[in-house]
Amino acid sequence: MSDELKTPLLDELEKGPWPSFITDLKSMADRPMVKDLLGQLEKSYRDKRGYWKHGGLVGIMGYGGGVIGRYSAIPEDFPGVSHFHTVRVNQPSGWFYTSEALNEIMDIWDEHGSGLTNMHGSTGDMVLLGTTTQELEPIFRELTAKDWDLGGSGSDLRTPSCCIGPARCENACYDTLALTYNITHKYQDELHRPMFNYKYKIKMSGCPNDCTAAMARSDMAIIGIWKDDIQIDQSAIAEYVDAGFNIQEYVIEKCPTKCITLEGKELKIDDSDCVKCVHCINVLPKALSPGKERGAAIALGGKAPIVDGALFATLIVPFIEIDEENGFEEVHDLLERIWEFWDEHGMNRERIGEFIERVTLKTFLEGIGVEPMPQQITQPRDNPYIFYEEYFEEETE
Amino acid sequence: MSDELKTPLLDELEKGPWPSFITDLKSMADRPMVKDLLGQLEKSYRDKRGYWKHGGLVGIMGYGGGVIGRYSAIPEDFPGVSHFHTVRVNQPSGWFYTSEALNEIMDIWDEHGSGLTNMHGSTGDMVLLGTTTQELEPIFRELTAKDWDLGGSGSDLRTPSCCIGPARCENACYDTLALTYNITHKYQDELHRPMFNYKYKIKMSGCPNDCTAAMARSDMAIIGIWKDDIQIDQSAIAEYVDAGFNIQEYVIEKCPTKCITLEGKELKIDDSDCVKCVHCINVLPKALSPGKERGAAIALGGKAPIVDGALFATLIVPFIEIDEENGFEEVHDLLERIWEFWDEHGMNRERIGEFIERVTLKTFLEGIGVEPMPQQITQPRDNPYIFYEEYFEEETE
Amino acid sequence: MSFELNGKSYETDDDGYLINLEEWNEDVARYIAQQEGVEMTDAHWEVVNFLRDYYSEYKIAPMIKILIKEMKKMFGPEKGSNAYLYQLYPAGPALQACKIAGLPKPTGCV
Amino acid sequence: MSFELNGKSYETDDDGYLINLEEWNEDVARYIAQQEGVEMTDAHWEVVNFLRDYYSEYKIAPMIKILIKEMKKMFGPEKGSNAYLYQLYPAGPALQACKIAGLPKPTGCV
């Protein structure tokens, strides 16, 4: 770190209109950690390979997760990043901050860490990027003093996250922020002390637009939905028509079940045929909004491809009431039944999605006590290989 | 067979408007074989189970297939059906007959067999139902004397069959009857002397309506198709319009790629977007017909569920010319490459469809020397598990 | 069904296959062959012996393609063809040769 | 990294895990524990011994759920919980107990 920092390759990334992380990092290059990070990265760009050791297991007393250990593979050359652990700080519901609160965290981080962050990590955490083992405990103490806590890592409940929901979105069918807050707080032990078969991610989106990518990226997707009829403001429809908006082409023809018709300036929806895809509501936000009987659909098992191929979450409960009055009891109850069955029968490093694939949906539903419903599938079996459980015994004849 | 025939249960099947096979069979009940068949069947109806022994292996000298051996499990009770073998007679292309030709066969069958038949078996053969081992050779001699030969059974080429095609259908894109005749005759050895891994069925349909169910029920489906533009007779379109036929609803909206438009009385098709589903041609037969550049698509591996689940055939060659001038050489050539590769790498009782599933389409195409094409798939892989075969060696740097 | 040979009675199924495979011996083979109208030459024995060896090793009858391939390897190209097998056993290797060789009756695919 | 104990030098990785698992002995365990601020009571040894037995049988560290289940079976319900394990090993069973027990560093899921 004594040498002068030369990063000819990285400097190329200062060009162009998109904000440059290199320019930003260089603004802090007076800090040894940042300087050596840039140095090692420059070397990676030259050699076309990373220079980090595998794994790293460091942590906070009393916690089994929340910190990712990281060591440079070439600490001789870049002692500043010989330790370069990240701290996952549990973000507030909906990633809302005040300048003040954020600045406080930055103060802590400037003092005890590299000063670099990810806002945010893919799971949702505020990721504080780069510190040493010795600094972990102080960072933790100062964060908790300001009411912040760590997020998940390892085989635990991962930091739940949610879309902006009712805080700023007229589509929200339940209070994503409240449920996220509630679940995060209720399951602090599961979040901080890994004891599952593998990671368990929960993402909450207020409607089927799924702005947290829950169906793809979480073990449990809680997606707002409604059961009754889409609310229509016919006068607003008329305004769209008058404004020359092509409802026929952009709405009616795009409806997956073709259950919308326009008669003059009046829009009609055959709601019994509507699959709640929200497209029409998206396109006509001033005229349409979700029905009044609102709740959520729960789908399980979304994940990336390792090991058996990527999975979208499977719809398990087509509709559940999200009842804050009731302390979200129904959700807790379901969640705990799921964990219990997965815990009992799941294998090491087997995500819930892979687990359902292995034991089959039929067994899984039985295991968690949810009724089979045609909503859970796209089609009944097309193979004749049925395991009959009821049959006649000789005696019964 | 000496007792009087009493069939109270079967008699119930003489009621009702649909032609009754029982009435028909009873009309021949003076024949011991038919009488005992009825008797055994009545017993099956009473006991709710069949009374045939497993398997049976009888045949014709020089042939390995064409006869299905069948013995009653209770010959004491029904000696007339103690032997009840079936003879598969190779039907003519398109199941065309003259009264005279059929009567000749029936004469033979009345003399040497039960007098019962299936017109036809599911694979396509004329199935002569029920005779004894001793009668097989005489039947064969008399049939061949009248120019008839046996069909396939066992692990051989099964009797190819085809739709009525150009003989009576304006949709036919190639001469299904000629190709079926040609293939059947060229591969007599493969048809009569099993030496494949398992059965191999070929079905030929003149267009994508697939009136022989080739995609579902044959290892090799040869389906007529065209490449260029659908032929439109605009005056006939105008007649449909004038007759008040709802082209919009029944044709345009049903077109899977929505590539049809009607301007006044003029129908336009964006043929570059047409997937040759033939729906519009089916509905407007007087106005539309397939294009002029005709041939066939070849798909492999259709089959019933045993063992790994049912398969529809996979499109292997999106377009091949069916060239009678050329003696159908291209088809023979492809077929032989397929057989060769399957023979070399297939397992016992592994249909070509299961074989392709096991070795994967990629390997199969390489094996039979057909180029990979996006037409062969519904989508490229969505998993990142790619076996790269080209990569850089240290030296090449 | 059954037949008598050298004072011993042999049970067969309807198609003439031995019921107790252990009872097979060369005389039995010759007897069955005779019933089938087949005269057992050396060439016939080559096939029967191959079938028996294969069965005793793998507990299955060889697929025809393997029979042909192996015959070719062992006895030369002119003996490695389906036509050759049908020459020896006109009713086919499955129906006739396996029966004479005392293998279980081939099943399935008909 | 490395440490000296009873005149012998032991290599560890950055996180303090033994590099050569064979070198493990009870003194080493006590030394590592001390570095971690853990005082080895009988209760601590129960966990360490279970981990070592399990590893020597299955060549893997037990999943936490199995560790807990087995602890419950062997030592009673009050010892069969994640909380109990964290009481003994505040940095967690994976990070601390495995390190002291001389098992390979847990990987993967972080």
Add this chain to the structure above:
Amino acid sequence: MATIERRTDIGPPHYDKFLHPIIKENYGKWKYHDTLRAGVLVHVGETGSIYTVRAASPRLISTNFIRLMTGLATKYADGYLRFTSRNNVEFLLGNKDNIDPLIKELSDNGVPVGGLNNSISNVVHTQGWVHCHSAATDASGLVKVVMDELYEYFVEMKLPHKLRIAVACCLNMCGAVHASDIAILGLHRTPPRIDHSTLPNLCEIPTTVASCPNNAIRPTSIEGKTTVKVDEDKCMYCGNCFTVCPAMPLADPLNDGVSIWVGGKISNARTEPMFTKLAIPFLPNNPPRWPEVTEAVKNIVEVYAKNAKPYERVGEWINRIGWPKFFDLTGIEFTKYHLDDFRYAGTTYRRSTQNRY
């Protein structure tokens, strides 16, 4: 060495000699076809028209029935007839005036005419108790009782579109069960019963073991002989072991029965081909008239007839309305058996929130 002096490998006769002269002339040159009435088609060619009268047949027919048909063909169709891929008889008439008398005479003999276009055509079916060792039910009988019930849909063209029914008597599905609008499938519901006394002699152990799609069969030794055992929890009664090993019969009068499947289709028209999906997992074998089966099939046909749109096959209709509504409308119970648990089960799980309530 046996010498063969007989004719072999001559193949079937050339179709040419069975073609009506009008067909020969217009071979490959048809302009269009039209439906003149239920069961009657005209195909218009360059030099003339051929008239087709399509008559039902039970497929399992005697030489008597065939001679009746050939007699009529000679009388009315210049001696030309054919069979269709669904086992109907087609008379090919050069003379339009013969249509009515032919139909009359067919009708006098109890043979209906129909099966064209938006009707129910003949049922593709299999052997059943009439000829097959595998059968879990009878095929010809089921066809008869079902078509008695659906008769009107054969002789009239009043459905939204073609509706194709198939019957198979076991999971081998020698026919079109896996791709039919409605399918009736005979099945077993108990594992094979092994006859250990005959198995070692009758069956190839490796082949038997390999035959099981669920790896439920393992070799085992009983009294010094190698035989097999079945893990009954893994067995779903497919019968493939029985096909290769006669000592493992599954037939069980108490538990064999019938299942109903819907929504398959073969043609590439509009949609790609579709497999048939489970509607009713089990109905009892109740010969001779299987009332539960006929009622179930008729119900599905009627609900389809009432709700589908023109040119919509059963599967297309269900895809449009969704499976929940299909179960609603038909009143069929949705059970755990409908949930796929075979190889590609995962591809049938709903991976979205799109749904009807």
Add this chain to the structure above:
Amino acid sequence: MATIERRTDIGPPHYDKFLHPIIKENYGKWKYHDTLRAGVLVHVGETGSIYTVRAASPRLISTNFIRLMTGLATKYADGYLRFTSRNNVEFLLGNKDNIDPLIKELSDNGVPVGGLNNSISNVVHTQGWVHCHSAATDASGLVKVVMDELYEYFVEMKLPHKLRIAVACCLNMCGAVHASDIAILGLHRTPPRIDHSTLPNLCEIPTTVASCPNNAIRPTSIEGKTTVKVDEDKCMYCGNCFTVCPAMPLADPLNDGVSIWVGGKISNARTEPMFTKLAIPFLPNNPPRWPEVTEAVKNIVEVYAKNAKPYERVGEWINRIGWPKFFDLTGIEFTKYHLDDFRYAGTTYRRSTQNRY
């Protein structure tokens, strides 16, 4: 026994205290929203409106950058800001008049505003060479060069619909690669190199063996120590073994690189969610500006922009025109690598004749 007297398990602070007063008042009672200009939304509630200005962020940001943002939030947005699920910064303004000055000051600092509606929003991405041991490429660098190229599509709304890009640096896909309109995925192309000297000490053999999706890993013994061997023909370089076993690194500067994927989507709008499918199997790792990658991505974006219809995501557009045409229009070569050969490969084979020529 160590005693813990510190605060633990307190969880994150309540979001309530970070919500703008206008948001609090109208929480759950929004009537509708509107787009005022690129990057600027208004949400109309019962008692007032909140204005959102969405600004880009490279996500890998320093406290300097964050302080710049909080400073602007304090100045223009009453101190309220948030981050989006795609790592943009959103300023929540009570006062409409602050929009322009805020945008001006952001722009002066090189921070563009946009990413709304039918535009390209920020790229979801991962750690890459900046922090992860698994990376086959860098993530932040790729994002920078790609967004430099596609800048106009962020600051303007001129695409048929939303277009979402993701970058992941290895097959673990810590992000949205498997369900993005366009995805850039770093990958290895050579099997792990096993360090037999350290493996027995570093790795659990059973876990390592179980980690391989293709069963390519077997235990073996070398010089008396149990280690593993890899059947290289079965290995497709997924790196899952490396995740559990540090002694099996795959990184290989010569062969690591980048693949391009298209047509994924998450929302349930119109269609069900769709996975991303392979477009280009391999492009070289060519830092710092990966010209082959930026060109490939830009090409796809432009072809999409030109050919898709309004409200059509990339995947929907391809489904409409068909894959053959996609390859045609983009000029991307179709290769054997596009043919699936993993677990559900069979479900991607075309089982019909429906096709374009």
